[in-house]
Amino acid sequence: MHAFPCGTPFLDFVGTLRARRNAEPTEMLASPQALDDWFVESGLMDVAPGADHAELATAVSLREALYSVTAAALAKEPLPADALAEVNRQATGLPVQVQLSDEGTTRTGSVSQGLATLAREAVEIVGGAEADLLRECSRPECTQTYLDRSRGRRREWCAMETCGNRVKAAAYRARRRSQNA
Numbered sequence: 594m595h596a597f598p599c600g601t602p603f604l605d606f607v608g609t610l611r612a613r614r615n616a617e618p619t620e621m622l623a624s625p626q627a628l629d630d631w632f633v634e635s636g637l638m639d640v641a642p643g644a645d646h647a648e649l650a651t652a653v654s655l656r657e658a659l660y661s662v663t664a665a666a667l668a669k670e671p672l673p674a675d676a677l678a679e680v681n682r683q684a685t686g687l688p689v690q691v692q693l694s695d696e697g698t699t700r701t702g703s704v705s706q707g708l709a710t711l712a713r714e715a716v717e718i719v720g721g722a723e724a725d726l727l728r729e730c731s732r733p734e735c736t737q738t739y740l741d742r743s744r745g746r747r748r749e750w751c752a753m754e755t756c757g758n759r760v761k762a763a764a765y766r767a768r769r770r771s772q773n774a
Protein backbone atom coordinates (compact mmCIF):
# COMPACT_ATOMS: atom_id res chain seq x y z
CA MET A 594 0.00 0.00 0.00
CA HIS A 595 1.31 3.40 -0.98
CA ALA A 596 0.85 6.61 1.00
CA PHE A 597 -0.34 9.92 -0.41
CA PRO A 598 0.36 12.30 2.46
CA CYS A 599 0.60 15.58 0.64
CA GLY A 600 -2.21 15.41 -1.93
CA THR A 601 -0.22 16.72 -4.89
CA PRO A 602 0.48 13.71 -7.13
CA PHE A 603 3.96 14.62 -8.32
CA LEU A 604 5.12 15.41 -4.78
CA ASP A 605 3.62 12.21 -3.40
CA PHE A 606 5.44 10.44 -6.23
CA VAL A 607 8.74 12.04 -5.15
CA GLY A 608 7.91 10.77 -1.65
CA THR A 609 8.01 7.13 -2.79
CA LEU A 610 11.64 7.20 -1.68
CA ARG A 611 10.84 7.74 1.97
CA ALA A 612 13.21 9.30 4.51
CA ARG A 613 15.62 10.00 1.70
CA ARG A 614 18.31 11.60 3.87
CA ASN A 615 18.58 8.49 6.03
CA ALA A 616 21.45 6.09 5.37
CA GLU A 617 18.89 3.54 4.21
CA PRO A 618 15.82 5.27 2.75
CA THR A 619 12.73 3.16 2.12
CA GLU A 620 12.17 2.42 -1.58
CA MET A 621 8.43 2.12 -2.23
CA LEU A 622 8.89 1.57 -5.99
CA ALA A 623 10.84 -1.65 -5.58
CA SER A 624 9.13 -3.54 -8.42
CA PRO A 625 7.11 -2.89 -11.60
CA GLN A 626 4.07 -4.14 -9.67
CA ALA A 627 4.62 -1.44 -7.03
CA LEU A 628 4.65 1.19 -9.78
CA ASP A 629 1.41 -0.22 -11.24
CA ASP A 630 -0.15 -0.07 -7.77
CA TRP A 631 1.01 3.52 -7.31
CA PHE A 632 -0.73 4.67 -10.48
CA VAL A 633 -4.01 3.03 -9.45
CA GLU A 634 -3.92 3.92 -5.75
CA SER A 635 -3.06 7.56 -6.57
CA GLY A 636 -6.22 7.77 -8.72
CA LEU A 637 -4.16 8.78 -11.74
CA MET A 638 -5.30 5.63 -13.57
CA ASP A 639 -8.23 3.25 -13.21
CA VAL A 640 -6.37 0.37 -14.82
CA ALA A 641 -2.78 -0.65 -13.99
CA PRO A 642 -0.53 0.16 -16.95
CA GLY A 643 1.39 -3.14 -16.72
CA ALA A 644 4.85 -1.72 -16.03
CA ASP A 645 8.05 -3.60 -16.90
CA HIS A 646 11.55 -3.20 -15.45
CA ALA A 647 12.69 -0.68 -18.07
CA GLU A 648 9.64 1.49 -17.35
CA LEU A 649 10.31 1.24 -13.63
CA ALA A 650 13.83 2.57 -14.26
CA THR A 651 12.35 5.46 -16.29
CA ALA A 652 9.92 6.19 -13.45
CA VAL A 653 12.69 6.26 -10.83
CA SER A 654 14.76 8.49 -13.10
CA LEU A 655 11.86 10.95 -13.35
CA ARG A 656 11.26 10.77 -9.61
CA GLU A 657 14.86 11.66 -8.79
CA ALA A 658 14.85 14.48 -11.36
CA LEU A 659 11.62 15.80 -9.83
CA TYR A 660 13.23 15.66 -6.40
CA SER A 661 16.29 17.63 -7.55
CA VAL A 662 14.14 20.28 -9.23
CA THR A 663 11.80 20.53 -6.23
CA ALA A 664 14.66 20.72 -3.72
CA ALA A 665 16.31 23.51 -5.74
CA ALA A 666 13.03 25.42 -6.00
CA LEU A 667 12.53 24.98 -2.25
CA ALA A 668 16.01 26.37 -1.56
CA LYS A 669 15.46 29.13 -4.17
CA GLU A 670 18.52 27.90 -6.02
CA PRO A 671 18.97 27.60 -9.81
CA LEU A 672 17.29 24.46 -11.15
CA PRO A 673 19.88 21.75 -11.95
CA ALA A 674 20.28 21.37 -15.73
CA ASP A 675 20.37 17.56 -15.89
CA ALA A 676 17.25 17.15 -13.77
CA LEU A 677 15.48 19.88 -15.70
CA ALA A 678 16.27 18.17 -19.01
CA GLU A 679 14.86 14.86 -17.70
CA VAL A 680 11.65 16.46 -16.41
CA ASN A 681 11.15 18.41 -19.64
CA ARG A 682 11.87 15.33 -21.77
CA GLN A 683 9.27 13.24 -19.93
CA ALA A 684 6.78 16.13 -19.97
CA THR A 685 6.70 16.05 -23.79
CA GLY A 686 4.79 12.72 -23.77
CA LEU A 687 1.03 12.37 -23.98
CA PRO A 688 -0.69 12.51 -20.58
CA VAL A 689 -3.09 9.91 -19.16
CA GLN A 690 -6.17 9.52 -21.37
CA VAL A 691 -9.52 10.56 -19.90
CA GLN A 692 -12.81 9.31 -21.32
CA LEU A 693 -16.35 10.28 -20.33
CA SER A 694 -19.28 7.86 -20.09
CA ASP A 695 -22.53 7.54 -18.10
CA GLU A 696 -20.45 5.90 -15.37
CA GLY A 697 -18.22 8.97 -15.09
CA THR A 698 -14.58 9.41 -15.99
CA THR A 699 -12.22 6.60 -16.93
CA ARG A 700 -8.48 7.22 -16.79
CA THR A 701 -6.17 4.89 -18.67
CA GLY A 702 -2.70 5.00 -20.14
CA SER A 703 0.77 3.57 -20.41
CA VAL A 704 3.54 4.09 -17.87
CA SER A 705 5.02 6.86 -20.03
CA GLN A 706 1.62 8.59 -20.13
CA GLY A 707 1.43 8.39 -16.33
CA LEU A 708 4.94 9.78 -16.00
CA ALA A 709 4.17 12.55 -18.52
CA THR A 710 1.17 13.56 -16.40
CA LEU A 711 3.39 13.82 -13.31
CA ALA A 712 6.14 15.69 -15.16
CA ARG A 713 3.62 18.17 -16.61
CA GLU A 714 2.13 18.80 -13.18
CA ALA A 715 5.62 19.51 -11.82
CA VAL A 716 6.36 21.91 -14.68
CA GLU A 717 3.12 23.83 -14.05
CA ILE A 718 3.60 24.02 -10.28
CA VAL A 719 7.34 24.64 -9.97
CA GLY A 720 7.16 27.14 -12.83
CA GLY A 721 4.04 28.84 -11.49
CA ALA A 722 2.94 31.04 -8.62
CA GLU A 723 2.47 28.04 -6.31
CA ALA A 724 6.22 27.37 -6.22
CA ASP A 725 6.28 29.81 -3.30
CA LEU A 726 4.07 27.38 -1.36
CA LEU A 727 6.58 24.51 -1.51
CA ARG A 728 7.56 23.30 1.95
CA GLU A 729 9.36 20.34 3.45
CA CYS A 730 7.73 18.43 6.29
CA SER A 731 8.83 19.65 9.74
CA ARG A 732 9.56 16.10 10.94
CA PRO A 733 13.26 16.07 9.98
CA GLU A 734 13.45 12.41 9.02
CA CYS A 735 10.39 12.57 6.73
CA THR A 736 11.71 14.72 3.82
CA GLN A 737 8.28 14.75 2.12
CA THR A 738 7.59 18.02 0.32
CA TYR A 739 4.12 19.53 -0.10
CA LEU A 740 2.31 22.69 -1.15
CA ASP A 741 1.09 24.75 1.78
CA ARG A 742 -2.34 25.80 0.53
CA SER A 743 -3.69 26.16 4.08
CA ARG A 744 -5.19 29.43 5.26
CA GLY A 745 -2.50 31.60 6.75
CA ARG A 746 0.17 29.26 5.27
CA ARG A 747 0.73 27.49 8.57
CA ARG A 748 0.82 23.84 7.53
CA GLU A 749 3.80 22.21 9.24
CA TRP A 750 3.51 18.58 8.22
CA CYS A 751 3.11 16.56 5.05
CA ALA A 752 0.18 14.94 6.88
CA MET A 753 -1.17 15.53 10.38
CA GLU A 754 -2.28 11.87 10.77
CA THR A 755 1.29 10.63 10.38
CA CYS A 756 4.09 13.12 10.92
CA GLY A 757 2.21 15.76 12.93
CA ASN A 758 0.91 13.27 15.45
CA ARG A 759 4.24 11.45 15.70
CA VAL A 760 6.12 14.65 16.51
CA LYS A 761 3.47 15.72 19.03
CA ALA A 762 3.48 12.30 20.71
CA ALA A 763 7.28 12.38 20.96
CA ALA A 764 7.18 15.89 22.48
CA TYR A 765 4.55 14.69 24.98
CA ARG A 766 6.70 11.71 26.01
CA ALA A 767 9.73 14.01 26.40
CA ARG A 768 7.73 16.33 28.67
CA ARG A 769 6.53 13.38 30.75
CA ARG A 770 10.10 12.13 31.13
CA SER A 771 11.40 15.51 32.28
CA GLN A 772 8.52 15.85 34.76
CA ASN A 773 9.21 12.41 36.21
CA ALA A 774 12.96 13.00 36.45
Ligand SMILES: [Zn+2]
Nearest residue numbers: 730735751756
Ligand atom coordinates in the same frame (compact mmCIF):
# COMPACT_ATOMS: atom_id res chain seq x y z
ZN1 LIG B 1 6.10 14.21 6.95
